[in-house]
Amino acid sequence: MINEVNAVNFRQNLGEMLNQVQYRNDSIVINKDGKPVAALVDAELFSRIRRMRDRFDALTTRIAEGYAGLPEAEGMSEIDALVAAERKR
Known part of the structure; x- marks a missing residue:
């Protein structure tokens, strides 16, 4: 609760x-x-939240590195298209 x-x-x-x-x-x-x-x-939930945040930060860093050479609008458009395609699956 x-x-x-x-x-x-x-x-x-x-x-x-x-x-x-x-x-x-x-x-x-x-x-x-x-x-x-x-x-x-509780401490266990806090630990889980921290682990999830660390994984999220690592993932966003990898994505940012992968799209570093593209203009932001182009990169966001590609990401949106990939997300939409994955949701259709």
Whole structure:
């Protein structure tokens, strides 16, 4: 479950919210002035997110290197065409 709390409530109930994350696998979105500014998630989920981000960064670097010699519009057009063809499959 994902709960949303404001920063003051989070600060006042930190221990309880840590228990929710640790034992119930909940996630907490912390809002400040009505806008989300941070999230508290269990350590295992955070590790998965970091691994996914690292893989995404590596993939985007490879794509950027592969299209380095093309004008941006041409490269984006080719990528869009490849994505569309793959979705049809």
